[in-house]
Amino acid sequence: MTCSKLLTGAALASLISVAAYAHSGATGVVKERMDGMDAMKASMKLLAPMMQGQTPYDAAVVREEAQTIQTHAGEVLTGLFPKGTDGHPSDAKPEIWADWEGFADLALRLETYSQGLALAAENGLMMAGAEGTGMMSSGAMMGATAMGAGGMMGGQTMGGPRSAEALQQMPADAVFTMLSQTCSACHTRFRKE
Known part of the structure; x- marks a missing residue:
């Protein structure tokens, strides 16, 4: 076995043991939400290198992830945070319940943006990838700029949430951003380090 395969295996084993430790003692709704967060994290880890052009783009995988x-966003997510479910082993900060409206808004945005990403999967990346085939059409790029694919301000995307149907017109990597x-934004505001 090569050194890099050994290191990759060791890193994977380390991540699994950290996740197992983080979930030790978790039961009921706390375990349910931890499992949901793990599922979303796995999807993001699969999508991120694809959106950065580091792995081949696959619209079917983008849609599936x-x-x-x-499935873990919106009201499903907020339903897993009843009052009194902070404290060990949870990573939830009390700020979730102090700013429930802000937390619920981010959960809804997560749902909208994931729906939009599934719909935009066929659009591919803004830059056409490693083959150097150029950029997407100027209309798609203008749409991405006008739609507000830019940064976050105070934990909110500029211009607020978009409809999934409007996001469908954007390049997939802009929606992924x-x-x-x-x-x-949600982890920064509502999750313990």
Whole structure:
């Protein structure tokens, strides 16, 4: 076995043991939400290198992983955070319940952006990939700019959430950026380190 395969195996074993430790003692709704977060994390880890052009783009995989995220977002996600379910082994900050409206807004955005990503999967990446075939049409790129694929301000995407149907017109990587910014904003505000 090569050294890199050994290191990759060791890193994977380490991640599994960390996840197992983090879930030790978790039961009921806390375990359910941890499992849901793990599923979304796995989808994001699969999608991120694809969206960055590091692995081949596959619209079917993008659609499937976006749908996985969608099944754990929105009201499904907020339903897994009843009052009194913070504290060990949960990573939830009390701010979730102090700012329930902000938390629910991010959960809804996550749902909308994952739906939009599934719908935009066929659009591919803004840059046409490693073959150097050029950029997407100027109309698609203008749509991505006008739709607000830009950064987050105060944990919210500029211009607020879009409809999944409007996101369908954007390049998949632009929608993915909005999705990942939403994950990051939620973790920053509502998850213990």
